[in-house]
Amino acid sequence: xxxxxxxxxxxxxxxxxxxxxxxxxxxxxxxxxxxxxxxxxxxxxxxxxxxxxxxxxxxxxxxxxxxxxxxxxxxxxxxxxxxxxxxxxxxxxxxxxxxxxxxxxxxxxxxxxxxxxxxxxxxxxxxxxxxxxxxxxxxxxxxxxxxxxxxx
Numbered sequence: 001x002x003x004x005x006x007x008x009x010x011x012x013x014x015x016x017x018x019x020x021x022x023x024x025x026x027x028x029x030x031x032x033x034x035x036x037x038x039x040x041x042x043x044x045x046x047x048x049x050x051x052x053x054x055x056x057x058x059x060x061x062x063x064x065x066x067x068x069x070x071x072x073x074x075x076x077x078x079x080x081x082x083x084x085x086x087x088x089x090x091x092x093x094x095x096x097x098x099x100x101x102x103x104x105x106x107x108x109x110x111x112x113x114x115x116x117x118x119x120x121x122x123x124x125x126x127x128x129x130x131x132x133x134x135x136x137x138x139x140x141x142x143x144x145x146x147x148x149x150x151x152x
Contacts, residue, residue, distance in 0.1 A: 014087035021088055034086045041083030041094065048076050068107065075103040 022030040079097030082090040096102045 010089065013089050017088040033088075033091075037083045037091045037094075038086070041080045044076060044080035044083065044098065048073055048080065071107045072100070072103050075106065
């Protein structure tokens with residue numbers, strides 16, 4: 001339900017901001033801002049695309065936890081995508097997502113929420129013991145009886 005409200009509210013907020021800010025700075029400055037923010041978004045996405053796989057591979061090769069850098073890269077991609085979308089609200093959110101401290105706060109909050117949601121723990125019981133294989137006794141001269149399926 002809340003996602004539907006967000007999907008409906010964002011365009012309305014963007015239209016209102018275009019009218020207000022466009023009235024203050026003028027039409028050409030507004031168009032220039034939209035074009036510049038889209039270009040910045042494409043530069044950000046291109047940078048993540050060119051350096052992302054190498055950095056993830058390096059983190060895994062050095063046995064570092066790739067989840068935190070991966071979460072940061074996802075946030076940067078989201079920020080770049082929001083910059084490409086025309087609008088002042090999406091640009092502001094996109095620019096905030098490009099700041100490392102803001103990304104760290106968001107990742108920490110999401111991590112806490114996931115820990116609360118996934119609070120179930122699995123308890124396992126380990127029983128230690130020794131074992132050895134037992135071979136079936138060989139009985140010479142005695143073969144298996146024929147199967148009931150092959151009765152002639």
